[in-house]
Amino acid sequence: MRLAILFSCFAAPALAQPAADIVILGEVHDNPDAHLGQAAAISELQPSAVVFEMLTAGEGARVNTDRSLAEEAWTASGWSDFDLYAPIFDALEGVTIIGAAAPRDSVRTVYTEGAAKIFGTDAARFGLDTVLPDDQQALREEMQFSAHCEAMPRDMMAGMVAVQRYRDAVFARAALDALDTHGAPIVVIAGNGHARTDWGIPAMIARAAPDVSTHSIGFVEAGTDTPFDETRTVPTAQRDDPCASLTNQ
Numbered sequence: 001m002r003l004a005i006l007f008s009c010f011a012a013p014a015l016a017q018p019a020a021d022i023v024i025l026g027e028v029h030d031n032p033d034a035h036l037g038q039a040a041a042i043s044e045l046q047p048s049a050v051v052f053e054m055l056t057a058g059e060g061a062r063v064n065t066d067r068s069l070a071e072e073a074w075t076a077s078g079w080s081d082f083d084l085y086a087p088i089f090d091a092l093e094g095v096t097i098i099g100a101a102a103p104r105d106s107v108r109t110v111y112t113e114g115a116a117k118i119f120g121t122d123a124a125r126f127g128l129d130t131v132l133p134d135d136q137q138a139l140r141e142e143m144q145f146s147a148h149c150e151a152m153p154r155d156m157m158a159g160m161v162a163v164q165r166y167r168d169a170v171f172a173r174a175a176l177d178a179l180d181t182h183g184a185p186i187v188v189i190a191g192n193g194h195a196r197t198d199w200g201i202p203a204m205i206a207r208a209a210p211d212v213s214t215h216s217i218g219f220v221e222a223g224t225d226t227p228f229d230e231t232r233t234v235p236t237a238q239r240d241d242p243c244a245s246l247t248n249q
Contacts (some may be wrong), residue, residue: 001236020215021043021184022175024202026195026228027219032084033234038189039087041217042095049096050088051174053167053190054079060099067092077101088189096182100174102167111159113164125208126169136199137161137176147193149243168194172204179212192218197227 025041027034035144052060059073064095070089074082106118116123124128132140141157171190178186193214194200202214218228221236 020213022170031237055099
């Protein structure tokens with residue numbers, strides 16, 4: 001009943017048909033309307049499994065075994081505001097839950113040893129063994145600098161880009177493994193940066209498994225030039241300036 005009421009307040013357009021093998025649902029993490037849109041999409045798609053950026057494999061397995069542990073696992077993961085994501089979990093009855101968050105120790109090590117070494121033998125399959133073109137590397141570093149409120153040293157941004165590539169590859173591999181195990185369609189819940197088609201999860205999947213079809217939906221708050229297969233605009237969430245505490249020091 002709760003889910004039906006929520007969906008009645010969020011009239012989402014129909015997904016492109018036929019559904020892709022893997023559908024990536026992007027988000028603005030703190031926007032409740034984005035999560036209502038994701039929940040509505042899951043309800044329509046009826047996926048066999050949903051892969052979460054936010055949960056580790058162990059946390060996902062616990063929640064999959066006992067759905068009453070969802071909020072506890074969410075809090076343990078370090079993500080806040082479980083209530084924002086509750087509509088998604090309400091839509092997951094009978095759907096396998098998979099955690100794909102990269103281990104924190106591995107993420108930290110990417111800074112010093114590189115994404116390819118930490119990712120393992122499949123690194124080349126996902127393109128982690130290749131150096132980005134200079135212009136794309138510079139663009140990505142500038143985007144990371146802006147995303148971190150221009151408050152971190154610029155010489156740390158190359159490491160941030162490496163981490164982003166590593167995490168995209170981890171999510172893409174988890175989605176492909178889920179597809180092999182559970183069959184289509186698979187849904188991935190991740191931030192909009194991971195859902196972009198030019199270098200995010202869809203691009204990683206296209207490189208690693210060209211025969212697998214993907215469809216990326218970005219839930220955004222305003223006009224954007226970020227490439228998705230489909231863009232849905234949601235109302236802007238009320239929030240404090242996330243950079244205020246850093247830039248006013």
